Amino acid sequence: MAASIDEAEYIWKNGELIPWADATVHVLSTAVQFGSSVFEGIRCYDTARGPAVFRLPEHIHRLRNSWRIYRMDPGYSEVDLVQACLDVVRANHLKSAYIRPMVLRGYGSMTMDGIGSPIETVVPAWKWGAYLGKDALAKGVDVCVSSWARAASNTFPGMAKAAGHYNNAALIKMEAQRLGYVEAIALTPNGIVSEGSGQNVFAVIDDQVVTPPIEGSNLQGITRASVFQIAHDLKIPVKEMLMPREALYSAQELFFAGTATEITPIRSVDDIEIGAGAMGPITSQIQDRFLHIIGGQIDDVHGWLTPVG
Ligand SMILES: Cc1ncc(COP(=O)(O)O)c(C=O)c1O
Structure with missing residues (x-):
């Protein structure tokens, strides 16, 4: 089945903008096996004054609270991740977008706590319309x-x-x-x-x-x-x-x-x-x-x- 997502060109991954198709993780990553990933859902709007992200610092702050609760420090500051969100929207020439930063336990450890698996940070963004239907x-x-x-x-x-x-x-x-x-x-x-x-x-x-x-x-x-x-x-x-x-x-x-x-x-x-x-x-x-x-x-x-x- 074709993806129903409106794919963009780039995804921010661990500090770099890489092609959408290359932003993959191994099937035995801790996040895939045990769901150990924390994330955000953020909207960028095509406002009368150009694209702008709604309550971006607050979302990134909640992401930071989530990674602290699950003890998975990504090694990026909140300021870094605010910038990553803006960079990925800009690089993809998106006017309105849904931004989905994720901090996840990658491939390495096979235990369910995943301590020892690298922490990966990704920030995809894509065009997304009304969630509960257009009406x-x-x-x-x-x-x-x-x-x-x-x-x-x-x-x-x-x-x-x-x-x-x-x-x-x-x-x-x-x-x-x-x-x-x-x-x-x-x-x-x-x-x-x-x-x-x-x-x-x-x-x-x-x-x-x-x-x-x-x-x-x-x-x-x-x-x-x-x-x-x-x-x-x-x-x-x-x-x-x-x-x-x-x-x-x-x-x-x-x-x-x-x-x-x-x-x-x-x-x-x-x-x-x-x-x-x-x-x-x-x-x-x-x-x-x-x-x-x-x-x-x-x-x-x-x-x-x-x-x-
Ligand atoms: C379970 C749950 N509750 C509430 C919300 C609403 O939160 P927010 O307004 O920050 O998107 C979300 C969306 O993130 C959610 O997933």
Whole structure:
């Protein structure tokens, strides 16, 4: 089967830009055998002022937190990797892109901890469109509650964005799609709302924007933090709140927030229509401001865009 990825020309690997096809690892690399890789997903937008990367230092800082949690120092600084992201977008002449820095345990050790395997660092970037389908941003998506729970705290460290954790995300996503939904919302092992397979979840309850706290099962999303700031700027009350599953069914509005997903309204959960079954007014205000910031149509007052140059 042909790759469905829109391949670019170069990938940054261990300090060098090399041809896309040459950026390979051995099948017995620790990362392939045991999923020991940490990564980021970052978007570069074709703004009114040229290509710019959204919250690049924050993403690289989270990558650094992930590699510290898994004890795999790549030997590059955060500044080096910010530069690598900009270099790979520029070298490939991309205007908008998805950037996927990865730090992984390579080939050498055959033990599952991979201590002794070299740490490899790669930064691919390619052109990638809407993640949940082209109408999702405007019309919203239908989701279910997953029968798969997110990992309990102190099992897989939820604050690390690590490849192995995404086997759980794949189970959540595959079940949703098998049942005819676009996505699913997963609960914690205690039955409290956690997040989607690859995005944080927000609700509007009593005219307040609420989202689950970071309690070990969910990722501390950078879009999530941006929603807090945007809500604050719009003077919409926003807070963290533990949400039982049933709070989803009675919410005024629901939406997802994530780099790939951006701000996507949720129009039904388990076939129960949320609000009027279309994007709600508060989601619309937050999404509108987000889209205008990433498009460069309004001032980047928080310094969220790094120009590719
Ligand atoms: C499991 C999970 N939760 C939440 C998010 C949203 O995080 P961010 O907004 O930083 O992309 C992602 C995407 O990276 C994710 O994979």
